[in-house]
Amino acid sequence: MDVSFDRLFKAIDRQTFVRDYLDQRVYHEAGSVQDVGRLFSWDKLNDLLQRPKLWDGKSIEMALAGRVLDPREYCRPGLGRSGEPILRPDRQKVMALLQKGATFVLDYLDGIDPDIAAVTRCFERLFGTNTSCNMYCSWQQVPGYASHFDTMDVFAIQITGEKTWNIYDGRFREATFTAGIRPSDFTVEQHNRMRGKVAQRITMRPGDILYLPRGVYHDALATDSASLHLSFGVSPQVGFTVVGMLASEAPKHEFLRKRLPHFEDREELAGYLAAVGDHLKTMLSDPGFVDYLSGYLRERTFEKVTDYRLPDRAADQYFYVSRHRPEVLEADGQLTLRTSTGSEVPLQRGDREMVDWVLAREVFWLSELNTAHGNRGPAGERVLNALVESRVVFPVQA
Numbered sequence: 301m302d303v304s305f306d307r308l309f310k311a312i313d314r315q316t317f318v319r320d321y322l323d324q325r326v327y328h329e330a331g332s333v334q335d336v337g338r339l340f341s342w343d344k345l346n347d348l349l350q351r352p353k354l355w356d357g358k359s360i361e362m363a364l365a366g367r368v369l370d371p372r373e374y375c376r377p378g379l380g381r382s383g384e385p386i387l388r389p390d391r392q393k394v395m396a397l398l399q400k401g402a403t404f405v406l407d408y409l410d411g412i413d414p415d416i417a418a419v420t421r422c423f424e425r426l427f428g429t430n431t432s433c434n435m436y437c438s439w440q441q442v443p444g445y446a447s448h449f450d451t452m453d454v455f456a457i458q459i460t461g462e463k464t465w466n467i468y469d470g471r472f473r474e475a476t477f478t479a480g481i482r483p484s485d486f487t488v489e490q491h492n493r494m495r496g497k498v499a500q501r502i503t504m505r506p507g508d509i510l511y512l513p514r515g516v517y518h519d520a521l522a523t524d525s526a527s528l529h530l531s532f533g534v535s536p537q538v539g540f541t542v543v544g545m546l547a548s549e550a551p552k553h554e555f556l557r558k559r560l561p562h563f564e565d566r567e568e569l570a571g572y573l574a575a576v577g578d579h580l581k582t583m584l585s586d587p588g589f590v591d592y593l594s595g596y597l598r599e600r601t602f603e604k605v606t607d608y609r610l611p612d613r614a615a616d617q618y619f620y621v622s623r624h625r626p627e628v629l630e631a632d633g634q635l636t637l638r639t640s641t642g643s644e645v646p647l648q649r650g651d652r653e654m655v656d657w658v659l660a661r662e663v664f665w666l667s668e669l670n671t672a673h674g675n676r677g678p679a680g681e682r683v684l685n686a687l688v689e690s691r692v693v694f695p696v697q698a
Contacts, residue, residue, distance in 0.1 A: 301414065301415075301418045301424070302421060302663055303418040303422045304662050305317070305662065307334055307365070307592075308422065308457075308509060309509065310329065311329050311332065312327070312329070314662075315584055315623070317426075323453065324513060325464065326467055326502075326511060326512055326513070326516065327511040328504075328508065328509070328511075329508065329509050330388070330505065330508050331508060331607070332507065332509050333509055333558065336460075338415060339419065340409075340413075340415075340416065341460070341528075342528065343516050345406070345435065345437065348409075348412065351623065352662075354412065354598060356375070356378075356388060358373045358407070359406065360374070360389050360404075362375065362402045362403065362405065363402065363403045363444040364397065364402040364442075365443060366445065366488065369402070373397070374389060374390060374394050374397055375387035375390055376388055380573075393612075401442025402444065403437070403438040403439075403444025403445065404436070404437045404450050405436050406434065406435045408433070409433045409434065410431070410432055410433040416530065419532065420433055424601050424602075425620065425662055425663065427536070428537075428597055428598075428601050429536055430534075430535050430603075431532055432533050432534065432620070433530055433531065433532050434530070434531045435531075438463070438521075438526075439510075439525070439526055439527075440523065440527075441522070442522070443521055446488050447466070447468065447491050447492060447495045447517055447519040448519070449471070449515045449517050449518075450483070450514055450515070450516075450533065451482065451515075451535075452533040452535045453514045453533070453534040453536070454510075454512040454514075454531055454532050455531070455532040455534070456504065456512070456529050457507075457529060457532070458507065458509075458529045459529055459530060460527070461506075462522070463503070463520050463523065463524075463529060464501060464502070464504075465500075465501070465520045466500075466518060466520070467501070467502065467512070467516065467518050468496050470495040470496035470514040470515070471516050472494065473515055474538070476536075476538055478619075495518065503523065504529065514534075517640045522686060542593065545592075545593070545596075546584075546586055548581060553583070555575075556579065560572065562669070586593075598694065605618055605696060613664060617695060617696075618663065618665055618666075619692055619693050620694045620696055621663065621692070621694075622692050624640035625640070625659060626638055626690075626692055634646070637686075637687075639692060641691075643690055648679070650679065651683050653673070654669075654683055655687075657669070658692075658693065669684070
């Protein structure tokens with residue numbers, strides 16, 4: 301099952317969100333997520349907690365009065381699957397902390413629940429990177445986390461209860477989980493100085509969705525007896541990812557294996573460093589490296605896509621439809637598909653229905669396309685190949 305952007309948002313389309321909000325500003329939409337009880341619920345939470353071997357001190361977190369608790373405060377020693385020592389949640393300790401109003405968090409729900417995984421994949425397609433999902437339950441007027449920023453873009457979906465979010469005008473620019481600049485590396489006093497003033501106060505109710513760009517300061521407080529919400533964190537791929545790739549590739553280049561000038565010869569050393577910069581610029585602008593990086597990002601985005609249909613073992617192919625939607629133009633009886641980059645793909649009149657079917661989706665399986673339009677035979681293959689060549693559609697190995 302795949303969840304599309306328009307299943308989660310009703311007042312905005314995907315292209316408008318990308319243009320006006322993505323990594324720019326907060327977006328809130330009331331009641332846009334239908335049937336949140338199917339996505340998650342107290343019953344689902346209780347069912348997950350009945351499977352104790354799913355959870356340990358790394359996949360459960362608790363916070364109280366602005367302090368993230370040490371796992372030893374709510375766990376006991378236990379053994380993992382391979383007999384290694386781990387921490388297991390201790391029900392008595394957990395319940396005692398919950399009675400004090402502690403916030404309770406379950407991590408990595410996208411790897412457990414298929415409905416949550418489907419929503420996660422929607423955000424992965426939108427941003428082109430990995431996304432995970434955590435669950436938060438909190439209690440009326442008891443703060444869990446102090447004001448902070450996150451190193452990922454966050455989508456919060458309110459499941460039950462109400463929660464009021466304070467959004468501050470402060471933002472930690474280009475936030476990443478890097479030692480020295482992680483949220484946990486700053487004191488409460490430093491965070492309070494950097495957060496600035498409250499810019500927005502948003503009360504989330506069941507079915508509401510909230511987008512926070514990474515680095516935006518915020519805090520939240522349950523205003524109902526109990527609040528339950530899901531938080532989808534989109535972890536960006538950033539520039540130093542490319543630097544790491546170059547570091548592994550650089551030793552293969554003879555120029556970059558040259559001896560460095562003597563430390564006394566500063567002018568020679570400066571000249572060599574300038575030449576290194578030129579060499580790296582050449583490497584980065586190589587179309588082959590751009591293709592490699594694009595493929596790497598694509599594979600990371602779709603690495604969790606799967607659709608087993610056992611006992612059917614037939615091969616299938618998964619396709620991603622570009623978020624930059626093309627236009628279908630008609631002039632003098634001729635149909636043309638114009639992409640966002642300005643290239644044009646000539647179409648035959650009989651192609652329109654199949655093209656509209658593809659463009660109405662974010663992703664599709666080849667078997668689905670064949671079911672809908674397989675009777676077109678070679679003509680259908682021609683259209684699909686043209687969409688792939690023009691980068692309107694991307695094949696993804698799954």
